[in-house]
Amino acid sequence: MNTKITVIAAIVLLMSVQVHATTIYGTVTMDYTGFGASDSMTVWGGGLNGQSVTVGALTFNKTNGTGDGQYLDNGSIGVFxxxxxxxxxxGTKTYDVIMPQDGPRPTSFLGGGMGQAKADYLSELWGRYYDSAWTSGGTYTTQQKKNAEAFAAAVWEIVYEDVPSAPMYWDVTVDSTLGGKGFKASNLDYQTANSWLRSLNGTGPMADLRALSNLGSQDFIVAMNIPEPATIALAVLGLFLVSKRRIAK
Incomplete structure (x- = not known):
């Protein structure tokens, strides 16, 4: 009887692990090259307690990719x-390509991945307001620095705060989450961050985001142009037809 119970418990545990396993869609190999547009703000959340940190867009040099990682061009890329x-x-590190809702990893702090609702908010935030000029290199204007900083604060607000009942309740200056989670910040253009967050009503453009995750290093989000399955199927069919014609000749 005890043996049967033990076996059943082991099977249930195995099924639980499989259900919660993170699907990896490829890899990206890259090395950190510095900040893009950025500024300094004070942060509470995600393990930080009133620390002043440099915040904004980050740049990496991507050198290789597998799976979905192949759809991110080699060279300089911008992430948050x-x-x-x-x-x-x-140094050079290889990151797993995962869906944003499964990150950040490790998931112990949030008690799991951020979830689909937050991933959708991030997708619309990026689709509406991300500016590639923040990682174009060279000198950045004061406004670009402030905007990139506000964007980063909005990202962390989404990741670490509980999802509010309506977008109008997002506020990067107030920690609205009970317990040790949550997020707030000061010394930034919070009006811009809050304005962007409160506009996210699901009707804006949605970026096709992926999370780049390396256990032991920071995780990031980045936009990728992933072909739809139908597009890939048509491309494969086209190659097949071309090959068939050549054989016929």
């Missing part, structure tokens, strides 16, 4: 951090 618990990894 979704992981306050860890530091930016130095």
């Amino acid at each position: 951090c979704i992981d306050l618990l860890e530091y930016v990894g130095s």
Whole structure:
């Protein structure tokens, strides 16, 4: 009897692990090259307690990719951090490509991935307000720095705060989440961050985001142009037809 119970418990545990396993869609190999447009603000949340940190867009040099990672061009790429618990990894590192709702990893702080609702908010935030000029290199204007900083604060507000009952209740200056989670910040253009967050009503453009995750280093979000399955199927069919014609000749 005890043996049967033990076996059943082991099967249930195995099924639980499989259900909660994070699907990896590929890899991206890259190395950190510095901040893009950025500024300094004070942060509470994700393990930080009133620390003044440099915040904004980050740039990496991507050198290789597999799976979905192939759809991110090699060279300089711009990303935003979704992981306050860890530091930016130095040197060349390989990151797993996962869906934003499954990150950031490790998931112990949030008690799991951020979830689909937050991932959708991030997608619309990026689709509406991300500016590639924040990672274009060279000198950044004061306004670009403030906007990139506000964008980063909005990202962390979404990741670490509980989802409010309506977008109008997002507020980067107030920690509205009970317990040790939540997020708030000061010394930033909070009006812009809050304005962007409160406009996210599901009707704006949605970016096709992926999270780049490396256990032991910060996780990031980045936009990728992932072809739809139907597009891939048509491309494969086209190659097949071309090959068939060549054989016929």
